Amino acid sequence: EIVLTQSPGTLSLSPGERATLSCRASQSVSSSHVAWYQQTPGQAPRLLIYGISTRATGIPDRFSGSGSGTDFTLTISRLEPEDFAVYFCQQYGGSLTFGGGTKVEIK
């Protein structure tokens, strides 16, 4: 099973700042099968990015994904108030796993 490790656990930033979230896989992952989700309290996760860098329908262009192999990054170029949430990466490589999440909180 591929283990996904997200860092940092918590990111404290101010609105307007840039957020960079990391996801590292224990083995190389197919680029087609990497996704990112956003979750706010009491809500289901929402798909942000799939195929490493393709934004899901309705996702603003301040969200971008990059990476390859074992290292993947979600970048939020300028944080809006509604972006303060928990973010998860996810992969499928024979079996499907999620990372433990990064919480983006207001500084």
Added chain:
Amino acid sequence: QVHLQESGPGLVKPSETLSLTCTVSGGSISSYQWNWIRQTPGKGLEWIGYVYYSGGTKYNPSLKSRVTMSVDTSKNQFSLKLSSVTAADTAVYYCARDQSGYYHFDSWGQGTLVTVSS
């Protein structure tokens, strides 16, 4: 806009079988892969498996021996059964759609909390 809604008992006794149904509205179930995912504070998000509209299934190897999924296209519903539950199966259970077949989830239900306790 497709909408997914989980339903089922919120409390299940240890050793019994957890049964949940997901009703799909605003779209047909007769395409795509339909998934179950659960979330706990301790283990985070865990994929349980999917059922294809034709009835084919794929399960998480760690749960495979206890999981059964099925689909009822006439009711636009799909279901999860998890047998021999323990307290470790206490979680929020989500149903979700994989529209692409590339194992990501574009639509989710709101989630339902299932507690395993006597």
